[in-house]
Amino acid sequence: MDFVTVLGFAAALLTTFSFLPQMIKTWQSKSAKDVSFIMLIFFNTGIFLWLIYGIILQQLPVIFANATTLVFNMIILWLKIKYK
């Protein structure tokens, strides 16, 4: 694996797992009233487009980061709708 791919995976791990605390907090508190619905829709749409971008350019770190972040943020969106 070349240097830039290792760098990409390090970046992916750091940014992806930054979303874990928010997901766990929302899960435990059963509340996401402080998290903007519009922001979540924008963010999930953007992450989905980044995923397509990564797939077209065949960049594994971009695919890995955005697939994982999309799952986390879809769960946060689902919890927000469920507990509204």
Next chain:
Amino acid sequence: MDFVTVLGFAAALLTTFSFLPQMIKTWQSKSAKDVSFIMLIFFNTGIFLWLIYGIILQQLPVIFANATTLVFNMIILWLKIKYK
């Protein structure tokens, strides 16, 4: 500009501006106690690595998205330290 670059810029706009409401909210409330300090450090470090990744691969959407997101989140981090 080719299709994948346009796609990347659309993704960049959506994910970058998702952070604006958080920054404005923190600015106005003068409080970021619900935002994890560790999460901010991890996230800013990750975004910085994505910026280097984008610069090495010369991908304009990746550079634009991460430079802007880094500025927004450094401001959030600065506000958190300032108002703690």
